[in-house]
Amino acid sequence: MLAASVIVGAGTLGSFPRLELMLLLLLTGAVFWIAHVHAHLFGARLAQRPPDRAVVLRVCREEWTIVKAAVPPALAVAVGPVLGLDVQGGQWFALSVAVTGQVGWSVAAARQAGAPGRLLVLSALVNLVLGLVILASKLWLKH
Numbered sequence: 192m193l194a195a196s197v198i199v200g201a202g203t204l205g206s207f208p209r210l211e212l213m214l215l216l217l218l219t220g221a222v223f224w225i226a227h228v229h230a231h232l233f234g235a236r237l238a239q240r241p242p243d244r245a246v247v248l249r250v251c252r253e254e255w256t257i258v259k260a261a262v263p264p265a266l267a268v269a270v271g272p273v274l275g276l277d278v279q280g281g282q283w284f285a286l287s288v289a290v291t292g293q294v295g296w297s298v299a300a301a302r303q304a305g306a307p308g309r310l311l312v313l314s315a316l317v318n319l320v321l322g323l324v325i326l327a328s329k330l331w332l333k334h
Contacts, residue, residue, distance in 0.1 A: 192318075193223055193257070194264040195289040195325045198282055199332065208278045212285070213265040220261030227254040260296065264289040286329065290322030 197219050201212055231250045232242045242250075264285040271281025297318040301311050 192289075192293055192321055192325065193219065194261050195286055195293065195322060197261075198264065198286045198289060199325055199329045201282070209268050209271065209281060212282065213268050216261045216265040216268070216285075217258075220258040224251075224254050224257040227257060256296070260289075260292060263292050283329075286326060290319070290326065293322055294318045 194216055197216055198212070201215060228247075228250050231254065232247060267285040267288040268281050271278075271284055274284070276284055294315050297314045298311050301314040306314070
């Protein structure tokens, strides 16, 4: 949802809109990754004891999916011209990739957690509805 929100919020970019949107997606993912790592390491653990190197590396790996989720939409922006898409078409394509990825990640996480089939479907539907809300906001904001 983060990548989709970034795409909607990007609006009009400067002289190099594709490159700027790709960088914005990747940098936002990296900043949120750092924020999540910080929250895990210092929010919960600092009260007990300072984290050691192994804990820091484990938390960094666990939260890395935040950065990975930004890569497919950024790649969608990059391949937009190859597909004959203008900047706006590339944004819509990237937004579709982001929402599809969110639905896929939610189902994968539910499956990995051992959720029954109905919860897999529910997870997919909730994430799809959230993605559609973001898509609707893009239409409403007319970016």
